[in-house]
Amino acid sequence: MDRFHFYNKEDLLTLTKLRRFETKLGEHVQLMNSYEEFEEKFELSNAKYVVFGIPEDIGVKANMGVGGADTAWFPFLQAFLNIQSNDFLQGDEIMLLGHFDFSDLEKLIEDNAQGHEEKVDAYRHAVTVIDEDVERLVKYITSKGKIPIAIGGGHNNAYPMIKGSAKGLNKAGLIQLAQINCINLDAHTDYRPAEGRHSGNAFRYAEDDGYLQKYCVIGVHENYIPQNVWIDIVNNPFFDFITYEDIFLHEKRNFIQAVAHATGFTDDTYTGIEIDLDCIAHTLSSAATPSGITELHARRYVSFAAADCKIAYLHICEGAAFLKDDRKSESTGKLISYLVSDFIKSKNEIN
Numbered sequence: 001m002d003r004f005h006f007y008n009k010e011d012l013l014t015l016t017k018l019r020r021f022e023t024k025l026g027e028h029v030q031l032m033n034s035y036e037e038f039e040e041k042f043e044l045s046n047a048k049y050v051v052f053g054i055p056e057d058i059g060v061k062a063n064m065g066v067g068g069a070d071t072a073w074f075p076f077l078q079a080f081l082n083i084q085s086n087d088f089l090q091g092d093e094i095m096l097l098g099h100f101d102f103s104d105l106e107k108l109i110e111d112n113a114q115g116h117e118e119k120v121d122a123y124r125h126a127v128t129v130i131d132e133d134v135e136r137l138v139k140y141i142t143s144k145g146k147i148p149i150a151i152g153g154g155h156n157n158a159y160p161m162i163k164g165s166a167k168g169l170n171k172a173g174l175i176q177l178a179q180i181n182c183i184n185l186d187a188h189t190d191y192r193p194a195e196g197r198h199s200g201n202a203f204r205y206a207e208d209d210g211y212l213q214k215y216c217v218i219g220v221h222e223n224y225i226p227q228n229v230w231i232d233i234v235n236n237p238f239f240d241f242i243t244y245e246d247i248f249l250h251e252k253r254n255f256i257q258a259v260a261h262a263t264g265f266t267d268d269t270y271t272g273i274e275i276d277l278d279c280i281a282h283t284l285s286s287a288a289t290p291s292g293i294t295e296l297h298a299r300r301y302v303s304f305a306a307a308d309c310k311i312a313y314l315h316i317c318e319g320a321a322f323l324k325d326d327r328k329s330e331s332t333g334k335l336i337s338y339l340v341s342d343f344i345k346s347k348n349e350i351n
Contacts (some may be wrong), residue, residue, distance in 0.1 A: 001035050003133055004052075006098040008033045016081045026081030028091030032098075043144050045095060049344055050141045051149045053077070053099030054134060057286075058106055059156025060318070062123035062198035065286035068320035068327075069199075072277075073099055073152035075321045075333025080340060089345050095146075102130055124196035131160045131197065138164025138313065143171040148313045149343070151336060154199030154286075155190050155276050155317045158182070162206040162272055165312040169270055180312050181214040181266035182206075183259075184274035185301050187221045187289055189241065191229050199286075199318070213269065216262040217241040218301070219279050219293055240265055244279075244292070255293070259301050263308040270312040273305045275339065277319035277332070284329035285318045295335055302339050306346040314343050 009031060016026030030047045032038040053073035060069050077096075085091045105126045113119040134150070134157055141148045142165045150161060162182060170178040182203070184190070192200040194208055206212035221244050233239045242258045253261070263271070278285040281292035302314070316339055319332045 001133075001137070003101050003104070004035075004098055004137070005101055006032050006034055006038065007096060012081055012096065015078045023085040024081060025083045025085050025089070025091040025094070028085045029081075030092065030095040032095070038097075042140075046093070047095035048093045048147060049149055050095045050097050050146050051080075051151065051340065052097040052137070053151050054130075054153035054157050055099055056102045056106070056130060056153045058102060058123050058126050058130060059154030059197070059199040060286045062120060062127050062156070062196070063154070063200045064120060065154075065199065066323050066325055068284070068286060068323035069152065069154050069318055071321040072319040072332050072336060076151050076336040076340075077333070079334040079337035083337060083341055089341055093348070094344065099152075100130075100133060102126070105129060121196070124198055127156050127197035130157070131163075134160035135164040135167070139168040139171070142168025142312065145172060147311055147347075149340060150313065150315045151340070152319070153317055155186075155274075156197060156199040156202050157317060158184075158190065158202035158272070158274055158315060159197070159205050161313050161315045162202075163209065163211045165270070165272060166211040169312060175269060179211055179213045180270045180272060181268070182212060182216075182272040182274060183262040183266055183305060183309070184215070184217045184276065185219055185279055185293075185298065186217055186274065186276040187219065187244070187279040187287065187292060188224050188276070189217050189220055189229055189233065190276070191233065192226065193228070214238045214266045215240075216265045218258050218262050219244045219247065221245075221289075255297055256300065256304065259304050260308070263305055266309065269310065271309040272312045273302065273309065273314045273343070275302065275316050277316065277335070280335075283335065284320045284323060284327060284332055286320070286323065287318070288327075295338070299338060299342050303342045303346040306343045307350050311347065314340070316340070
């Protein structure tokens with residue numbers, strides 16, 4: 001946990017806009033002030049949800065994408081902490097743990113790697129370090145019966161989310177094998193070949209290593225499915241996907257029917273809920289699209305999945321407030337805060 005920064009009350013209150021006669025989530029969420037307190041008191045906390053950030057773009061750069069996935073966490077945090085604490089969402093069931101900081105790895109690569117290929121290889125090696133740190137934390141959270149909610153970074157982090165959750169749920173005795181299912185709202189399958197770890201092959205590695213059982217992608221764009229990936233998926237009875245075109249152009253089923261198909265396909269065990277923000281039209285990400293789902297579709301997906309799945313975790317990734325090519329967005333953080341609050345509220349309604 002050397003690269004993890006825990007938050008104290010002062011950290012949160014500097015981001016929370018206090019107002020007379022109002023109470024914000026930032027005043028109610030639970031905290032672990034230090035690693036020592038985390039070790040001693042985490043298990044005793046009654047928080048159901050553990051929110052943490054992975055603000056890194058190493059996995060995106062390892063996939064030769066545009067950096068910026070490291071910029072969504074803090075705008076999300078500011079928006080989330082300033083949600084009103086009320087009967088819809090009070091905040092005391094949420095633990096806001098902190099965030100990882102992998103900037104030392106990125107600086108080391110930028111200062112020493114020579115040329116494009118050497119940088120890509122170095123970034124792919126660095127992703128394995130991120131994998132280990134994220135997996136360790138997620139395993140611990142899930143082994144204590146809590147639901148991790150991870151924000152920020154590239155989709156490379158789906159692999160340690162799956163692996164850590166599978167191991168943690170197995171350790172808790174909730175599953176016999178360290179293996180879970182996953183549904184993913186995404187314009188891409190992120191099932192590229194195992195050519196070294198990056199943001200485009202997390203689900204390939206999770207399956208190859210035996211931690212991913214069933215996988216269903218909703219809204220994948222036909223234009224961005226490599227032929228070899230298409231062949232691998234259609235020949236795998238444990239994988240399924242519903243394309244964006246089948247939903248919105250050919251109208252073979254509507255959006256909620258597509259989500260219901262995915263939750264039904266994966267309902268035999270615990271399921272990780274993934275959403276890659278590059279599937280939402282005009283939302284800033286390394287692979288931003290002019291043709292995609294709406295913010296409302298994303299909110300409906302998260303809400304439906306939370307209510308209909310046996311949840312292992314929630315992972316929201318690839319969004320950016322700033323990209324390295326100077327594109328900016330003022331709304332990414334607030335969008336993520338809506339998705340997280342929708343997830344918790346919907347999950348709470350069925351408990």
